[in-house]
Amino acid sequence: MEGSGRVDLSDIVWEDVPKHRLTPEALRTVKYFHQTESFTFYYLKGLMETRAAQQEPEFAPFLCAWAYEEEFHGRAFLKFMEAYGESVRDDYRGLAFSGRTIGERIDEAGQTALSMVFPDVWPATHMVWGAIQELTTYHAYRQLMDRTGHPVLKVICERIMKQELKHFAFYYQQARKRFADSKLAQKIARGALTLAWTPVGDGMSSKDDVSHSLSFLFDGHDGDGIKKIEQRIQTLPGMEWFDLFSRYVEKNGIGKAPAAWLDHPGECAAPAAE
Ligand SMILES: [Fe+2]
Numbered sequence: 001m002e003g004s005g006r007v008d009l010s011d012i013v014w015e016d017v018p019k020h021r022l023t024p025e026a027l028r029t030v031k032y033f034h035q036t037e038s039f040t041f042y043y044l045k046g047l048m049e050t051r052a053a054q055q056e057p058e059f060a061p062f063l064c065a066w067a068y069e070e071e072f073h074g075r076a077f078l079k080f081m082e083a084y085g086e087s088v089r090d091d092y093r094g095l096a097f098s099g100r101t102i103g104e105r106i107d108e109a110g111q112t113a114l115s116m117v118f119p120d121v122w123p124a125t126h127m128v129w130g131a132i133q134e135l136t137t138y139h140a141y142r143q144l145m146d147r148t149g150h151p152v153l154k155v156i157c158e159r160i161m162k163q164e165l166k167h168f169a170f171y172y173q174q175a176r177k178r179f180a181d182s183k184l185a186q187k188i189a190r191g192a193l194t195l196a197w198t199p200v201g202d203g204m205s206s207k208d209d210v211s212h213s214l215s216f217l218f219d220g221h222d223g224d225g226i227k228k229i230e231q232r233i234q235t236l237p238g239m240e241w242f243d244l245f246s247r248y249v250e251k252n253g254i255g256k257a258p259a260a261w262l263d264h265p266g267e268c269a270a271p272a273a274e
């Protein structure tokens with residue numbers, strides 16, 4: 001809690017944003033993460049309903065700080081897009097929420113049911129789930145800055161990444177502790193992840209947008225970024241099997257991003273005005 005706070009962008013020169021060109025594919029990826037970050041709010045409900053949130057002293061404070069920080073990640077990308085010349089509708093959050101997929105709605109209902117049936121071990125599933133998604137955003141923003149070469153986006157990503165790493169550390173440690181204490185927690189997490197896990201942002205954005213981002217950032221199954229994420233998660237007790245991310249990109253035929261997507265020639269005229 002002492003170290004939490006909104007990502008500091010007070011020194012960003014927003015006027016510089018449109019001076020550096022982004023490919024349409026890069027911009028689409030920024031949009032995807034604006035959406036994804038902005039949806040954190042909706043995930044709070046599921047976490048609040050767990051027994052851990054009600055009983056564990058460090059859990060509720062973490063959720064407060066986490067949701068606050070994620071909101072400002074979303075705002076950072078929003079501000080970036082607006083500075084670039086993109087217009088974003090005010091009601092983007094509500095629109096996406098009402099348009100969320102059937103799968104997402106089933107997930108919500110299923111989670112409520114499972115949290116009632118397994119109140120003691122269900123939080124471990126939330127924790128490992130959170131660890132995977134946070135680690136994905138951390139790697140995603142590293143790739144986003146490397147693949148765009150946009151100097152302002154780089155600073156924003158670097159600062160957000162520090163917070164994503166903190167979030168990951170919390171979820172990871174929580175998952176480790178819970179899995180170490182309970183084989184049942186490991187089993188239930190395995191079942192739930194296998195049944196319902198999809199990459200961060202899926203369910204709130206279209207499948208095409210998910211695939212696009214995973215190709216743009218990680219080259220899907222042709223790159224090694226997704227494997228790196230899996231390898232870290234595999235270090236958790238009982239998670240040695242975790243390969244769902246690789247399976248997802250294989251199953252959906254998500255591969256290498258075309259070279260043109262990653263073109264970043266640097267300074268040029270403001271794109272939005274063209
Ligand atoms: Fe975030």
Ligand SMILES: [Fe+2]
Pocket residue numbers: 070134137163164167168
């Ligand atoms: Fe995060």
